[in-house]
Amino acid sequence: MASYSLLGLSGSLRAASCNRRLLAEAARLGEAASFAQADLRLPLYDGDLEERDGIPTEVQALADAIAAADAVVIATPEYNKGISGVLKNALDWVSRTEGSPWADKPVAIMSATAGRAGGERAQTMLRSCMIPFRAHVLPGPEVLVGACHDAFDENGHLTSELYIKALSTLMGGLRAAAA
Numbered sequence: 443m444a445s446y447s448l449l450g451l452s453g454s455l456r457a458a459s460c461n462r463r464l465l466a467e468a469a470r471l472g473e474a475a476s477f478a479q480a481d482l483r484l485p486l487y488d489g490d491l492e493e494r495d496g497i498p499t500e501v502q503a504l505a506d507a508i509a510a511a512d513a514v515v516i517a518t519p520e521y522n523k524g525i526s527g528v529l530k531n532a533l534d535w536v537s538r539t540e541g542s543p544w545a546d547k548p549v550a551i552m553s554a555t556a557g558r559a560g561g562e563r564a565q566t567m568l569r570s571c572m573i574p575f576r577a578h579v580l581p582g583p584e585v586l587v588g589a590c591h592d593a594f595d596e597n598g599h600l601t602s603e604l605y606i607k608a609l610s611t612l613m614g615g616l617r618a619a620a621a
Contacts, residue, residue, distance in 0.1 A: 445475030446620040449511035452479060453518035453529035453564075460554035460590035461517035463598050464609075468515045468552065470599075471606070472613030480504055480532075487534045501535040508536065509543035513620040514577075515550045515613075520557070520564035525571065533571055544575035548619035550612050552585035554593070560586025580615050583608045 450465035469477035484500055518525045551568050553561025572579050585608045587593050593600055600606050
């Protein structure tokens with residue numbers, strides 16, 4: 443596939459988060475024809491709200507964006523040894539939408555954290571959360587960016603050749619899976 447559309451999901455809402463920077467690097471190194479970062483500012487999942495009002499517009503927009511993308515990349519911080527509540531909430535809401543937007547969708551996961559482990563436990567949890575969706579989650583290489591506040595230059599590019607190589611390889615695999 444000469445060109446493909448890529449959707450990014452960041453488990454961090456902060457505009458300047460390391461995970462948002464990591465998604466931008468993934469899109470750059472993955473040579474996506476188009477790239478958009480999804481908005482995960484969603485209401486908390488509430489079955490009563492769903493029953494009363496149906497699927498919120500912003501949740502349906504997220505599900506539609508996942509379905510329309512050729513591939514998805516998810517960057518997660520590690521909060522208390524797991525994925526963020528923001529990311530889990532988004533996954534839970536999308537699971538309630540019609541159809542199966544994740545089914546057979548090529549997905550790459552990565553993480554950036556302030557700690558030195560780089561989010562390994564969050565990635566393990568995220569892989570488990572993705573199983574019911576039947577997405578095609580790439581097995582690796584793992585991209586675990588530790589001490590992330592020192593991992594990017596002033597242009598938002600990764601500075602470590604180790605991280606650049608791992609992310610380039612992962613995104614090459616995602617590009618191939620999207621084909």
